[in-house]
Amino acid sequence: MKQQQSGTTAPIGAPDYSIDGRIAIVTGASRGIGRGLAEALAAAGAVVVATARRLDDLRPLLDDIEAAGGRAAGYELDVRDVGAIGRTFGRIAEEHGAIDILVNNAGVGDGMAAEDITEAYWDEMMDVNLKGLFFCSQAAGRIMLKQGRGRIVNVSSQVSIVGIPDGAAYCASKGGVNQLTKVLALEWGARGIGVNAVGPTFIYTPGTADRLDEPEFRRSVLERIPAGRIGTIQDVAGAVIYLASPASDLVNGTLLLVDGGWTAR
Numbered sequence: 684m685k686q687q688q689s690g691t692t693a694p695i696g697a698p699d700y701s702i703d704g705r706i707a708i709v710t711g712a713s714r715g716i717g718r719g720l721a722e723a724l725a726a727a728g729a730v731v732v733a734t735a736r737r738l739d740d741l742r743p744l745l746d747d748i749e750a751a752g753g754r755a756a757g758y759e760l761d762v763r764d765v766g767a768i769g770r771t772f773g774r775i776a777e778e779h780g781a782i783d784i785l786v787n788n789a790g791v792g793d794g795m796a797a798e799d800i801t802e803a804y805w806d807e808m809m810d811v812n813l814k815g816l817f818f819c820s821q822a823a824g825r826i827m828l829k830q831g832r833g834r835i836v837n838v839s840s841q842v843s844i845v846g847i848p849d850g851a852a853y854c855a856s857k858g859g860v861n862q863l864t865k866v867l868a869l870e871w872g873a874r875g876i877g878v879n880a881v882g883p884t885f886i887y888t889p890g891t892a893d894r895l896d897e898p899e900f901r902r903s904v905l906e907r908i909p910a911g912r913i914g915t916i917q918d919v920a921g922a923v924i925y926l927a928s929p930a931s932d933l934v935n936g937t938l939l940l941v942d943g944g945w946t947a948r
């Protein structure tokens with residue numbers, strides 16, 4: 684970029700994927716993808732701020748990060764509680780000096796046939812996946828705007844852009860995440876904040892293992908993934924770290940699919 688703007692012929696160096704020392708919040712970090720993302724961010728040098736509804740559920744993660752030589756702290760946070768989000772993010776900024784990265788991972792995702800969906804089920808899906816994600820972004824965004832810098836990465840899904848049976852509420856919530864990602868990128872992009880999303884396919888985690896180990900279901904999933912394999916948390920971590928790093932500085936408002944090609948057809 685420098686080369687094009689200045690017209691000089693300075694060599695272009697390797698892209699900067701470094702997030703060393705960055706303060707990185709991961710919501711829903713007690714298990715599954717969030718736990719793995721927290722470990723990967725810490726391994727990449729970030730100071731991880733892990734959140735979940737119960738602090739005790741974060742202890743194993745915090746111990747593992749510390750044992751591996753990383754830096755991490757845990758905070759209790761139910762993302763359905765908007766007041767608690769503001770207070771917790773304020774505390775985090777005060778205690779750590781900044782919020783550089785927010786990974787909005789907390790989510791719920793059980794499937795239910797459209798004709799069976801209740802108001803309570805619908806509200807829970809929207810409260811966690813969409814409303815919680817928005818107010819976490821707002822709380823982090825207010826702090827990042829003062830800092831004049833920050834990166835937000837929303838964990839969306841491949842089914843934010845395609846449908847799956849039994850996914851009415853889940854797909855709608857993730858479609859909303861994509862739209863929020865675009866709007867926040869437009870509002871905050873000129874003020875130093877990048878907002879992007881990742882869209883994973885089925886990811887093998889302790890929570891999805893039972894289902895993905897069923898031969899019939901596994902076959903039906905693999906038939907749709909040209910890459911021929913189920914996703915791993917490591918696959919998602921690669922995309923998240925890229926979007927959290929200076930290497931993606933000009934990437935804003937986008938959905939980076941990590942779906943092995945599921946949605947390419």
Ligand SMILES: NC(=O)c1ccc[n+]([C@@H]2O[C@H](COP(=O)([O-])OP(=O)(O)OC[C@H]3O[C@@H](n4cnc5c(N)ncnc54)[C@H](OP(=O)(O)O)[C@@H]3O)[C@@H](O)[C@H]2O)c1
Binds near residue numbers: 760838882
């Ligand atoms: N697994 C997949 O195949 C897949 C594919 C595409 C996208 N995703 C997305 O990836 C994200 C993580 O999924 P996962 O499979 O790892 O799920 P998971 O194993 O069920 O973990 C969900 C995490 O979200 C947290 N959470 C749930 N409700 C919360 C609330 N009200 N407040 C705060 N935290 C809450 C849980 O923490 P506590 O319950 O301990 O508070 C837990 O840490 C979700 O956004 C999901 O939609 C998953």
